[in-house]
Amino acid sequence: MDSVTSPLRRVGRAVSRVRVVRGRPRSSPRPWKTPLKDPSLRRSVALFRAFLREQEDPEACYSLLARDAVDQVEACDGPVAGRTVLDVGGGGGYFTEEFRRRGAHAYLFEPDPDELGEKPPDGAVVADGYLLPLRDGVADVTFSSNVLEHVSDPETFLSELARVTRPGGLIYVSFTNWLSPWGGHEWAPWHYLGAERARARYARRTGRPAKHTLGENLFAVHIGSTLRQVRARDDVTVVSARSRYWPFLAESVVKAPGIREFATWNLLLILRRCPT
Numbered sequence: 001m002d003s004v005t006s007p008l009r010r011v012g013r014a015v016s017r018v019r020v021v022r023g024r025p026r027s028s029p030r031p032w033k034t035p036l037k038d039p040s041l042r043r044s045v046a047l048f049r050a051f052l053r054e055q056e057d058p059e060a061c062y063s064l065l066a067r068d069a070v071d072q073v074e075a076c077d078g079p080v081a082g083r084t085v086l087d088v089g090g091g092g093g094y095f096t097e098e099f100r101r102r103g104a105h106a107y108l109f110e111p112d113p114d115e116l117g118e119k120p121p122d123g124a125v126v127a128d129g130y131l132l133p134l135r136d137g138v139a140d141v142t143f144s145s146n147v148l149e150h151v152s153d154p155e156t157f158l159s160e161l162a163r164v165t166r167p168g169g170l171i172y173v174s175f176t177n178w179l180s181p182w183g184g185h186e187w188a189p190w191h192y193l194g195a196e197r198a199r200a201r202y203a204r205r206t207g208r209p210a211k212h213t214l215g216e217n218l219f220a221v222h223i224g225s226t227l228r229q230v231r232a233r234d235d236v237t238v239v240s241a242r243s244r245y246w247p248f249l250a251e252s253v254v255k256a257p258g259i260r261e262f263a264t265w266n267l268l269l270i271l272r273r274c275p276t
Contacts (some may be wrong), residue, residue, distance in 0.1 A: 043068070044247040066098035069145055069172070076239060076270050077170045080104040083140035086164060088129050089147035093121035099143075129157055137166040137273075146266070148175035149183075149221045155229050162235045162273060171236060171271040174244050178220035179261040185212050223260050223267050236271040244268035 047068060050061040074080060081103030087096040090108045092115065099106035100121070108124040109132055110116055116124055127133055129144075129151065142165045144157075151157045161171050176182050184191025187210050190198035195214035202210045212218040230238060242250040244266040253263050 041247040044245050047245055062092065062094040063098075065145075066094040069095060069143075069174075070098045070102060072244075072268070072270075073141060073143065073170065073172055074102075077141065080141065084138060085141045085143060086132075086134070086139045088132070088142065088144045088161060089150070090143075090145065091115040092117040092119075093124060095143060095145060096121045096124070104141075130160055132160055132164055134164045136163055137169075139165050139169055141165075141170045141172065143172045145172075145174050146176060148173060148226070149178070149219055150217055152219055154219075154221055154226065158230065158233075159235075162233070162271075165273040167273050167275045169273045170239075171269075171273065173269045173271065174266055175221055175226075176266050177223050177226075177261060177264060179222065180265045181262070182265060183220075185218060186210055187212070223254065223264055224257060226267070226269075227254075230269060230271065235274050237274060239270040239272050240268070241270075242268050 047064065050064045054061040070080065079102070080099055083104050085096075085099045085104045085106040087093070087099065087106060087108045090096050090110060093108050093110075096106045096108040106121075108121050109127045109129065110120075110124060111126065111128050113126055116126075125133070129147065130153070142161045144161060148154050148157065158173065161173065165171050176185070178191075180188075182188045184195065184198050187195075187198040187202040190201050191214075199210045199213070214220065227238075227241060230236065230241075240251065241254050243253055243264045244250075246253060246265070254260050254267065256263075
């Protein structure tokens with residue numbers, strides 16, 4: 001158990017209800033033709049094409065997304081090699097493994113064992129993002145990709161991310177807002193006509209029930225209210241608020257009330273933990 005318990009001693013003491021998962025190495029991700037650090041339309045098109053193929057080729061989709069996300073972290077805060085990174089709600093561990101490939105001490109915390117899949121990263125922890133089994137300030141980078149729309153109390157979730165981040169550390173949070181064309185997830189864009197109608201249409205079309213239910217595991221999170229909550233906090237400062245996937249005007253679109261709720265698609269918040 002040394003390979004599992006040693007990382008946990010590094011990042012904090014696990015409580016008795018937490019389960020540690022011993023995983024297996026994932027196969028190497030498929031190479032992608034588009035340069036991952038290209039901040040142009042080519043990058044956005046590559047990501048969009050990957051999303052369209054998510055169901056048939058999730059390995060390629062999420063491996064590309066993970067590489068792109070870690071690029072964004074390094075662009076804000078320098079190389080992650082040697083740093084302690086917490087991946088909160090990271091599902092199958094694609095982000096965790098990409099951080100590790102770049103030399104970070106990365107650890108996955110996921111509340112749903114089913115989301116870990118068949119090959120979770122070694123040492124993955126089944127834990128609630130509202131109450132992480134960690135000491136204060138253990139992480140250099142706390143990372144959460146597309147999780148905020150799945151928690152009923154985003155403000156408390158953000159408080160926990162801030163708590164486990166060291167003073168001066170970085171917090172990466174992205175989420176798909178409700179009024180985005182993808183806000184309804186698998187039953188988008190029909191969520192604009194109502195969640196129940198959209199879910200019913202999905203079931204008729206696919207012959208199976210939708211994974212997400214509004215008010216249970218998917219919540220209507222909005223950009224304006226989230227920005228107001230974050231800017232009112234005294235434990236973090238906002239480094240950047242931008243559209244995660246836009247190739248241009250990524251910060252400008254977020255500054256336009258009303259329009260941003262539809263046009264941003266996915267909000268990326270880069271936060272810095274305050275020194276005190």
